[in-house]
Amino acid sequence: MNGLQIKKAIHPLKVQNITSYESLEIQQVTQDTRTIQKGSCFICIEGATIDGHDLVSKAIEQGASLIIAEKKITAAIPVMYVYDTKKALAQLSVLFYDNPSKKMKMVGVTGTNGKTTTTHMIEAVLEKAGHQTGIIGTMYNKIGTEKIPTINTTPDALTTQKLLKKMSEQQIDSCAMEVSSHALVQGRAWGIDFDVAVFTNLSQDHLEYHHTMTDYFYAKSLLFSQLGNSYECKDYPKTAIINCDDHYGRKLEQLTAANVLTFGVSEEAVIQAKNIHISSEGTRFDLDFMEKTYPVKIKMIGMFNIYNALASFGACYALGIKPNKVISALEELPGVKGRFELVPNQADITVIVDYAHTPDGLENVLQTVKEFAKKDIYCVVGCGGDRDPSKRPIMAKIATDIATKIIFTSDNPRTEDPEVILDQMTSGLDSRAYIRVTDRKSAIERSLSEATPGDVVLIAGKGHENYQIIGKTKHHFDDVEVVMSYFENKNRRL
Numbered sequence: 001m002n003g004l005q006i007k008k009a010i011h012p013l014k015v016q017n018i019t020s021y022e023s024l025e026i027q028q029v030t031q032d033t034r035t036i037q038k039g040s041c042f043i044c045i046e047g048a049t050i051d052g053h054d055l056v057s058k059a060i061e062q063g064a065s066l067i068i069a070e071k072k073i074t075a076a077i078p079v080m081y082v083y084d085t086k087k088a089l090a091q092l093s094v095l096f097y098d099n100p101s102k103k104m105k106m107v108g109v110t111g112t113n114g115k116t117t118t119t120h121m122i123e124a125v126l127e128k129a130g131h132q133t134g135i136i137g138t139m140y141n142k143i144g145t146e147k148i149p150t151i152n153t154t155p156d157a158l159t160t161q162k163l164l165k166k167m168s169e170q171q172i173d174s175c176a177m178e179v180s181s182h183a184l185v186q187g188r189a190w191g192i193d194f195d196v197a198v199f200t201n202l203s204q205d206h207l208e209y210h211h212t213m214t215d216y217f218y219a220k221s222l223l224f225s226q227l228g229n230s231y232e233c234k235d236y237p238k239t240a241i242i243n244c245d246d247h248y249g250r251k252l253e254q255l256t257a258a259n260v261l262t263f264g265v266s267e268e269a270v271i272q273a274k275n276i277h278i279s280s281e282g283t284r285f286d287l288d289f290m291e292k293t294y295p296v297k298i299k300m301i302g303m304f305n306i307y308n309a310l311a312s313f314g315a316c317y318a319l320g321i322k323p324n325k326v327i328s329a330l331e332e333l334p335g336v337k338g339r340f341e342l343v344p345n346q347a348d349i350t351v352i353v354d355y356a357h358t359p360d361g362l363e364n365v366l367q368t369v370k371e372f373a374k375k376d377i378y379c380v381v382g383c384g385g386d387r388d389p390s391k392r393p394i395m396a397k398i399a400t401d402i403a404t405k406i407i408f409t410s411d412n413p414r415t416e417d418p419e420v421i422l423d424q425m426t427s428g429l430d431s432r433a434y435i436r437v438t439d440r441k442s443a444i445e446r447s448l449s450e451a452t453p454g455d456v457v458l459i460a461g462k463g464h465e466n467y468q469i470i471g472k473t474k475h476h477f478d479d480v481e482v483v484m485s486y487f488e489n490k491n492r493r494l
């Protein structure tokens with residue numbers, strides 16, 4: 001990549017130490033001094049903990065040959081100043097990796113809950129329809145069958161473009177991507193040419209970061225206002241798939257210039273679910289779309305999974321897959337790891353591991369359990385540290401309102417004191433309404449030892465996670481494993 005191409009992509013406001021753009025050759029783009037090689041273009045990003053502008057001398061020492069900055073820096077090598085370095089990072093990543101999203105069908109899914117589930121549903125349909133698929137999201141980034149571990153639900157712009165490039169080199173033609181609100185605010189998804197954007201829902205979460213629901217909604221809305229605005233995007237039309245039963249969804253309809261397909265149970269939904277039957281075995285409903293009714297029977301449980309299925313239907317239809325094909329693929333999907341995952345046992349206890357970590361998620365999952373539970377509902381739940389503290393008492397109240405036996409415990413305490421998190425959860429609750437067992441393994445074991453045949457035990461908050469973050473350390477921890485080894489040990493004792 002040479003200086004002329006870079007200049008064209010980022011429109012610098014000012015330059016320093018540049019005599020010839022043509023002779024300025026760049027071998028790599030990076031925003032991280034830890035990955036700089038000789039001939040790198042280093043982009044200074046002001047982060048939450050570190051300001052890349054303070055790392056310029058280190059970058060030069062390590063071989064950078066061009067610096068992109070938005071604040072005044074001192075450097076004896078070429079510098080380009082731009083208004084927003086995060087945008088420059090996205091623009092140069094797209095340029096460097098040759099705009100890979102332009103070569104594939106891209107679906108972006110945003111919303112408080114249901115992103116991972118919906119992207120997996122979409123992937124399953126696309127795969128069944130003969131596409132080569134990829135996923136970017138919370139659990140992993142996936143290229144065909146290869147699963148690549150990930151830190152963020154939505155990676156930074158450079159990592160994303162690199163990943164998309166790898167996908168396109170491996171003949172992946174379609175990618176379903178979770179787009180978090182953090183990512184949208186931080187411009188991590190800039191430059192991705194989405195064909196379809198999906199809005200699942202919006203409810204309280206992440207207020208430690210967005211502060212108000214208005215700002216949180218604004219963050220989510222960016223996926224829709226930016227739909228069709230990426231660099232050299234593919235052909236129109238772009239489509240927004242929007243949950244119209246969520247009042248934030250209705251606002252989104254006006255924020256996008258793309259075609260809209262709404263979904264929900266309300267009469268005005270273009271993709272509407274009717275005649276709903278939910279049981280512990282699965283979920284049945286009629287899907288009304290364009291004056292036709294399709295009977296649907298999915299293995300996944302709960303009203304919220306009907307919403308996820310409707311969203312996936314809309315996204316796949318917008319990508320050109322026939323309704324019957326979409327539905328038959330959705331019907332085959334067994335479920336998604338850690339989402340309403342039933343843990344088999346011989347004790348006749350329905351044990352469910354679920355990733356509900358928001359008030360809305362927990363309420364939905366508990367209401368679903370309540371629809372089929374005949375005896376006690378145990379709920380083992382905690383709240384993550386270094387995350388929205390205002391959701392803690394709300395989640396605890398929901399647990400005590402719906403479940404009958406409540407055990408509050410730790411989630412990922414991170415750098416917070418787990419006892420303080422538990423104090424915040426239980427403030428305002430009658431202490432007779434719950435028990436408190438800080439150690440998560442002991443809490444799960446306690447619920448299983450007290451439950452009797454016919455009871456349901458819901459273990460919420462960590463789903464697929466196979467770790468627990470205490471302080472800054474990740475320890476191996478897996479809810480499903482804890483349940484299985486409890487029953488194995490019990491059987492051995494008998």
Ligand SMILES: CC(=O)N[C@H]1[C@@H](OP(=O)(O)OP(=O)(O)OC[C@H]2O[C@@H](n3ccc(=O)[nH]c3=O)[C@H](O)[C@@H]2O)O[C@H](CO)[C@@H](O)[C@@H]1O[C@H](C)C(=O)N[C@@H](C)C(=O)N[C@H](CCC(=O)O)C(=O)O
Binds near residue numbers: 044048050151154180
């Ligand atoms: C608060 C937050 O969003 N942080 C994200 C942010 O990191 P940061 O702002 O702290 O970055 P920083 O460490 O200050 O570094 C600033 C700059 O200096 C550079 N640097 C840093 C150190 C160094 O030695 N050399 C160097 O060059 C960095 O590469 C960067 O360019 O940018 C990083 C790169 O994109 C992210 O990995 C990181 O996510 C952290 C790990 C995180 O926990 N984020 C959570 C809150 C998050 O984003 N969650 C959402 C999911 C939410 C949902 O479920 O809805 C997600 O998408 O993951």
Ligand SMILES: Nc1ncnc2c1ncn2[C@@H]1O[C@H](COP(=O)(O)OP(=O)(O)OP(=O)(O)O)[C@@H](O)[C@H]1O
Binds near residue numbers: 111117201365
């Ligand atoms: N459409 C939905 N509406 C409300 N709750 C849902 C919905 N789909 C899933 N849930 C609940 O939320 C939990 C998390 O689901 P999922 O992982 O699909 O969401 P996510 O949006 O990807 O979450 P994250 O923000 O952590 O990436 C599930 O385990 C379930 O309890």
Ligand SMILES: N[C@H](CCC[C@H](N)C(=O)O)C(=O)O
Binds near residue numbers: 153385412462465
């Ligand atoms: N993507 C969410 C996941 C939360 C999962 C929960 N187990 C926790 O650690 O709070 C977040 O980072 O806020």
Ligand SMILES: [Mg+2]
Binds near residue numbers: 115137138153
């Ligand atoms: Mg997710």
